[in-house]
Amino acid sequence: MTDRATPPMKALYQQLILDHYRNPRNRGELEEDGSTVEIHVRNPTCGDEIRLQLRVEEDRIQDIKFLGDGCSISQAAVSMMTTILKGKELDEAFGVTRRFTGMMHGDEEAARDPALGNLRSLAGVSRFPVRVKCALLGFEALQEAMKKSRSREEG
Amino acid sequence: MASPATHPPTDSPALAGSQSLGPRPGGSGPELDVEAIRADFPILHQEVNGRPLVYLDNAATSQKPAVVVEAIEGFYRRDNANVHRGLHELSRRSTERYEGARGVVASWLGVEDPGEVIWTRGATEAINLVARSWGDSHLREGDEILLTDLEHHSNLVPWQMLAARTGARLRYLELDDEGELILDDLPRILEGGRVRIAAISQVSNALGTLNPVAEIARQVKAHGGLVLVDGAQGAAHAPVRIPDLGIDFYAFSGHKMCGPTGVGVLWARRELLEAMEPFQGGGDMIDEVHRDHSTWAQLPYKFEAGTPNISGAIGLAEAIRYLNAVGAERILAHEQRLVRRTMKALEAMPGIRLFGPGDPAHRAGVVSFTMEGTHPHDIATILDSEGVAIRAGHHCAQLVMKRYGVAATARASFYLYNTEAEVDRLVESLGTVREIFG
Ligand SMILES: Cc1ncc(COP(=O)(O)O)c(C=O)c1O
Numbered sequence: 001m002t003d004r005a006t007p008p009m010k011a012l013y014q015q016l017i018l019d020h021y022r023n024p025r026n027r028g029e030l031e032e033d034g035s036t037v038e039i040h041v042r043n044p045t046c047g048d049e050i051r052l053q054l055r056v057e058e059d060r061i062q063d064i065k066f067l068g069d070g071c072s073i074s075q076a077a078v079s080m081m082t083t084i085l086k087g088k089e090l091d092e093a094f095g096v097t098r099r100f101t102g103m104m105h106g107d108e109e110a111a112r113d114p115a116l117g118n119l120r121s122l123a124g125v126s127r128f129p130v131r132v133k134c135a136l137l138g139f140e141a142l143q144e145a146m147k148k149s150r151s152r153e154e155g
Numbered sequence: 156m157a158s159p160a161t162h163p164p165t166d167s168p169a170l171a172g173s174q175s176l177g178p179r180p181g182g183s184g185p186e187l188d189v190e191a192i193r194a195d196f197p198i199l200h201q202e203v204n205g206r207p208l209v210y211l212d213n214a215a216t217s218q219k220p221a222v223v224v225e226a227i228e229g230f231y232r233r234d235n236a237n238v239h240r241g242l243h244e245l246s247r248r249s250t251e252r253y254e255g256a257r258g259v260v261a262s263w264l265g266v267e268d269p270g271e272v273i274w275t276r277g278a279t280e281a282i283n284l285v286a287r288s289w290g291d292s293h294l295r296e297g298d299e300i301l302l303t304d305l306e307h308h309s310n311l312v313p314w315q316m317l318a319a320r321t322g323a324r325l326r327y328l329e330l331d332d333e334g335e336l337i338l339d340d341l342p343r344i345l346e347g348g349r350v351r352i353a354a355i356s357q358v359s360n361a362l363g364t365l366n367p368v369a370e371i372a373r374q375v376k377a378h379g380g381l382v383l384v385d386g387a388q389g390a391a392h393a394p395v396r397i398p399d400l401g402i403d404f405y406a407f408s409g410h411k412m413c414g415p416t417g418v419g420v421l422w423a424r425r426e427l428l429e430a431m432e433p434f435q436g437g438g439d440m441i442d443e444v445h446r447d448h449s450t451w452a453q454l455p456y457k458f459e460a461g462t463p464n465i466s467g468a469i470g471l472a473e474a475i476r477y478l479n480a481v482g483a484e485r486i487l488a489h490e491q492r493l494v495r496r497t498m499k500a501l502e503a504m505p506g507i508r509l510f511g512p513g514d515p516a517h518r519a520g521v522v523s524f525t526m527e528g529t530h531p532h533d534i535a536t537i538l539d540s541e542g543v544a545i546r547a548g549h550h551c552a553q554l555v556m557k558r559y560g561v562a563a564t565a566r567a568s569f570y571l572y573n574t575e576a577e578v579d580r581l582v583e584s585l586g587t588v589r590e591i592f593g
Contacts (some may be wrong), residue, residue, distance in 0.1 A: 004587040009540045013533070022528070046532060046548050047562040069562055071390060071530035072592075073588045114164070 009068070011124035012131075013072070016031050020118075021072040026082035028065045030055055035062070039145040043137055047075045052141035056149040059090050066138070073122070073131050078138030080118045097139050104132045187481065187489045193572050195220040195477075198401060203217035206542030209577045214388060214458035214521055215359045215546055215566035216410045219474070223413060226473035227466045238465055239439060239456075248263055253465050256472035257455070259421055263475045265396040265403070271428065272420040274463050278387035281406035282354070284458065286313035288431040289404075294351055295321030301344060301353035301375065303328040304558050305364060308551040310354050310385040326350065328371075330558050334362040334511040343373065345378040346404025349376030352381045361552035361566070361574040362511030363494070363521025365393060372401045387411055391570075394483040403427060414474035418467030421458070424558055426455050435460040451502070458469060470477075478571075480541040486571045493569045493578055497522045500582040504589070510559055520569030524586070529592040531565040537591060541584045 005013070030036050030053045032092045037056065042049045048070030057064040064082045068075050078114055081100075085093050092115075102110030104126050110116075111123045193199055198218050201208050210218060230252065236245035238253045254269070261269040274283040280398035292301070300314050318325050323554055326344050328336045338353075345352065353375045357368050368389075372382040383404035389395060397405060404427070408419040431441055433451055435458035442450040451457045478486065494515040501507045506527035512518045526534060531547035538545055546566045549556045556562060567581055 003590075004532070005537070005591050006540045008536055009587070009591065012536070018592065047553075047556070048532075049562075073531035073533075128536060134532065 008015070008124070008127060010129065014121050014124070016118060016121045019071060019075040020079040023052075024066075024075060026065050026070075026086070026114060027065065027067065028081065029053065030063055030065050037145045037149045038140045039148065041141040042136055043070075043133060045149070046070070046134070047136055050074065050138055050141050052078070052138065052145055054138070054145045054149060056137040056146075058088065060087050061085050061093060061152075063092060066141075068138075071131075072077075073133050074134040074137045076089075077122055077135045078119035078141075080122070081138045081142065083118045084115075085142070091148065093142065093146060095107050097143055100139060101136065104135055106117055110117065157322055161356045185485075186310050186328070186492075187485055187571060189489070189490065189572060190575050192481070193236065193574075195579045196572050197224070197435070199572060203542040203544070208574075208578075209304055209543040209580045210446055211573065211577065211581060212544045212546050213379060213391075213573075214363075214411070214566065216416070217413050217417065217570055217571065218393060219413055219470075220470065220477050222477055223415065223470050223473045225414060227396075227439040227470045228245065230466045230469050234465075237462055247466060252469050253463070256468040257297060259472035259475055260422075263479060264422055265279045265397075265398050266422060268425055270390050270435040271422055271425050273455045273458045274427070274468055275406075275419045275421050275479055276406060276417055276464070277408035277410070277419035279313075279408075279419075281404075282385060282535070284315045284434040285404050285406070286317040287422070288434045288458070289354070289381075289427065290314075290317040290323075291320060292432060293322040294323045298323040298351045299323070299344075299349040301326045301350045301355075301380070302329065303355050303360045303366075304330045304554040305334070305336060305362070305366070306354070306356055306552070306554065307385065307387065307524055310356060311554070323335070323351070324349075327415060328355075330555070333513055334359070334364045334555075335517065336364075336366055338370065338372075341374050342480055345374060345380070348378060350375060350380040350384060354383040354385065356385040356387070357395075358392050358519045359511075359555070360388050360521070360568075361550040362523055363369070363511075363518035363562070363568075364512055365517055366511060370402050371572050376401065389517060395486055397422060397490055407472065409471035412471075413478060414471035415467045417465045418471050420471075425454065428458070433457050433460065437461045439463075487519060490569045490573075491515045491518070492524055493573055493575065494518060494520055496575055496578045497567060497581065500578070501585075504585065510564055511543055520573075521566060522568075523564040523566045525561055525564050526588065526592075531563045533592065534565045534585070537588045538584045539582070541580075541587060543581055545581070564580060566575070 035055050035057050038059045040051045051064045054061055064086050066078050078155040099110045099113045106126050122135050137155050159206040194216050231475055233247040238250040257272050258274050259305045331337050368384050375382050379401040384402050386405050386407040391412035403424055405422040410416040438461040440457050441450050442452050508525045510523040535547035553587050
């Protein structure tokens with residue numbers, strides 16, 4: 001990293017985040033079938049967007065992919081999110097969502113939860129309220145997708 | 156103050172003697188004494204994130220000189236009362252100052268009839284007023300509204316809503332690769348004889364382009380259409396004289412030109428306003444009220460329902476006096492000097508893409524750009540960490556973003572109080588962005 005960047009910038013733009021921004025994981029499209037759900041979210045104020053696809057079988061995220069366009073925070077967060085959630089049960093995924101949202105709103109205990117894995121590198125975002133919604137965009141899509149999947153199974 | 160209705164000329168070291176200089180053609184006048192101007196703007200003298208503030212988000216809103224802040228405060232301290240209502244001394248003063256402000260706007264615009272100056276909340280409300288009050292009764296299916304791809308959403312959405320109500324069709328002037336309107340299409344569009352109104356911006360907030368509004372107006376009017384100019388940026392950054400533009404409606408906001416938020420103006424030709432229905436109903440806009448109907452007040456009150464933004468009008472008039480004393484041509488020339496310096500520095504940085512006219516003389520003080528591999532939001536966050544305020548996003552101009560195939564740009568926008576040293580701070584902080592993002 002750099003000599004010029006201030007400490008908050010160094011905390012915000014960690015190598016791990018920049019790496020996920022430049023080399024997003026699970027980027028692409030799933031072949032659609034009866035077990036896939038897809039959600040498209042947009043942040044109208046800044047134009048960031050994410051299209052998230054889940055393949056859910058027996059209440060478990062068997063596969064997850066996204067396409068997106070936006071800032072380093074929104075795109076790194078969704079990339080990290082996919083790596084953590086692949087193979088997880090929906091209840092676990094809801095739990096990760098709650099912990100991550102808590103961390104974004106400054107909950108330090110949530111930020112220590114090992115279940116968040118790499119996502120903990122985004123803890124610095126909580127100091128930048130205008131960027132919190134960037135970090136949460138992927139989770140917004142995730143929650144919608146999981147709800148859609150559950151209601152389909154029940155319906 | 157002996158008489159609340161009269162104002163001493165703006166007394167600022169920056170402006171000493173400048174009133175007698177009058178307007179200067181082509182920006183050839185002496186350069187601004189920017190340090191003296193900066194002394195007039197209290198907000199500029201602060202640190203942000205440990206560095207002196209560099210405010211380069213002027214296209215979003217401008218800062219206010221102390222004279223404007225004091226005019227508003229003075230009104231509330233000494234003269235506040237409702238206008239046109241009380242028979243008491245304070246109401247007399249308040250009314251006099253409010254109407255005096257209207258006169259300041261009229262003479263600054265170069266129009267003789269203050270009855271043609273309608274106070275609004277801003278440019279957005281002024282445009283909506285025309286789309287409603289003129290549009291609803293003058294447009295029908297098959298008529299056309301001419302817009303451009305350069306417009307701010309404020310000068311698009313009200314027309315889309317009008318088109319949906321009336322069945323009118325929207326036509327667009329397109330942009331060339333440099334962010335200039337392609338006028339070659341205009342004769343073909345106008346040939347059909349269906350364009351009833353053209354709504355175009357004088358200056359683009361997204362790219363800074365100075366549009367040839369007088370030329371467009373000449374052609375549209377020759378084919379029997381009316382012309383509305385969105386002057387939200389133009390009033391702040393370009394010289395404005397309505398008679399030279401040859402247009403029918405002019406809309407602008409106070410806050411972009413050193414005035415307060417929540418006040419703006421619609422200027423329109425009297426015969427058009429006379430023929431238009433009111434925009435909103437309420438107090439102050441009526442003549443007689445009966446159980447089943449009412450009659451309307453004369454101009455401009457017919458369009459000013461309810462208690463207006465009195466202090467806002469007074470503050471805007473003070474801002475106009477201030478800017479007028481500096482001189483619009485000199486301000487524009489100053490902005491163009493800063494644009495030239497910025498463009499030159501950015502052109503030398505690898506991976507930077509500049510949007511808008513290549514010739515700084517074709518733009519007001521706006522530089523929109525992207526940086527390869529770095530999203531505009533990240534640029535704005537890093538700049539802010541070093542005290543440099545810019546805007547990142549679509550700038551309420553999604554058609555412009557679409558035209559150039561980007562979701563967002565970073566935008567630095569200048570005003571009379573910005574300095575070359577601040578341009579250098581911007582460039583230096585872009586270096587930090589480069590270091591972080593590689
Ligand atoms: C070109 C242009 N038109 C219209 C507007 C709308 O102005 P306001 O929000 O003050 O009504 C703006 C300001 O953002 C602008 O830049």
